[in-house]
Amino acid sequence: MSGSCRSLMHSVAITSIALLYGQGGARADEKLFIYNFSDYFAEDTISNFAKRTGVDARVDFFDSLEVLETRLLAGGSGFDVTFPSATVGERLIQSGALKPIDASGLKNYKNLDKDLLKLVAEHDPGNQYLVPYMWLTTGIAYNPRLVEERVGGAPTNSLDMFFKPELAQKFQDCGIGIVDAPNEVVPIALNYLGLDPYSTKQEDLDKAKDLLLKLRPYIRHMQSGQLVADMASGQLCLAMMWSGDAGVAAARAEEANNGIAVGYSIPKEGTIISFDTMAVPSDAPDPEQALAFIDYVLEPKTVADISNHVFYANANAAATPLVDEAIRTDPNVYPPAEVRSKLFVDKSLPPRQARERTRVWTAFRAGN
């Protein structure tokens, strides 16, 4: 090795050691790793927190809850705050993947809606692990013009749009999409049939499968992450999707000024109500910063800004007056009591029973 080469190698080694050391030092006390759905904060949520606390907060995104759950179960994910749905949270609690959260240390915890806390307690007895974030329904998003062109006076507030083949086939050419979420769509189908939405009886599941298979030929795709863009650009005219995503699609279409409108309705037959929550993994590197961040999100101003951006109803009672009027008075986002009474939570099933449900879904996806 020549002299100059040796000195070069030397400086490379020193620089990399310095870099490693520098990273290790900062990691311990100044960084916060957040794991959330994409487009699920306001644009300035993270930067404001960073400005206020000086913490280098970083967000990584998952595109399905299944990915979040599997990463946390595998352990060593390195995240401090994650955003599981209450259903996923329930299993994570049972698996020992989450750390209990001491609510007395959170000065804004009192802002949370007491009724919603009770509903979340069905997943998390005593509200020990999951701090409610947003809540949403899985319903019907539609393009009013394209739907009206095909079926005058179509029942856009009814699941008949999907489950009556003579109706669904009319929308095949303009495109039907559906969220890739067996734990939501299978119970919705069971409930539509007047059966117990949580049934694991084979005969009930077979009926749900028949219902879904009749819809199958008219479905264009089941990519949850693609639904917002496709509804907003008119690639699809009808989708079974999450309330907030439908709101985002409507807003994007308006921004693009492409003459496309997106409506959303909660099906009159009843549907799934889900909660997204904040939770701290049991092996979080910095649980203290995690709690500081959760407390920050519980501030009415912070979470109201997020609702205004993502079009989901938040679980923060004190924040409601700060939410844009158009959102807070929208019965499909903040539904009135009689609509709410028809909503049911998405209950977690043990693995082998969940499999029976997923199998219905697999058959549905494959169309056989």
Next chain:
Amino acid sequence: MMQSKPNLGRHALVLVPYGWLAVFFLMPFLLVLAISLSSVRLGMPPYEPLYAWQGSLLSIRLNLENFVFVLGENTYLLAYLTSLKVAAISTVLMLAIAYPLAYGIASCSPGSRSFLIFLVIVPFWSSMLIRVYAWMSILRNDGLLNSLLLHLGVISEPLRIMNTETAIYIGIVYTYLPFMVLPIYANLSASDRTLIEAARDLGCSRMAAFWRVTFPLSLRGVAAGCALVFIPVIGEFVVPDLLGGADTQMIGRTIWIEFFNNRDWPVASAVTVLLLVILVIPIVLFQTRLSRTSTA
């Protein structure tokens, strides 16, 4: 004494690929095999440990139920068959495109050869994911291809390619084509041109010289190329997931569903082990035999 030294070096050299295989193939495979013999539980990790110490008693529990379950289910068989079909058809398509391409490049002057090979490799400079996303914007109903064809008046209604099996073939052929071109090109460019001259001197027509001399001699390259694309395409996940519709369920997706949706790591592992045993091992054996016979 003088002779044992290079021998030792040669042995060590042979050990390198075996060591590589042991670390990067055998060990991960054994881990997957171990999980496939376990059973699900709620916990971290979400499967039961295979062995337990009770005092000085070591108890090992091997659970074969996952294999029985996978073999008894139509869904998995169908997914295996779909993967086989997609892999076979796309391999044939790639061969049909890659062989003439490689042949063309090999018959160029050395200078233009390296430029053309460079062009084949250039797409690798950007992420595969980005390239597949680019295909999404090309194939969409209002995408580049449809707008162009509509504009030219070739079609009056947009073609629905996105989210169909056709889109999967386009994506896979595009992504894997260089892996087919390179081995065939390497083989053709190394072949001895004088053999063709000899064949022509002995009265073969151009076509006959190609089919009786060039093609049989290039079979090794063809076999290598086919294996290089066929095996990864069987397990391909990204392209069918992004470009394909929901009705083409390949084995990659099936494993994903077991792992993520059902949270059943043992069954996901059993599907993986069976994929290896049923599909990949026979293919590798066949390929080794083919390349041996063609050298002989």
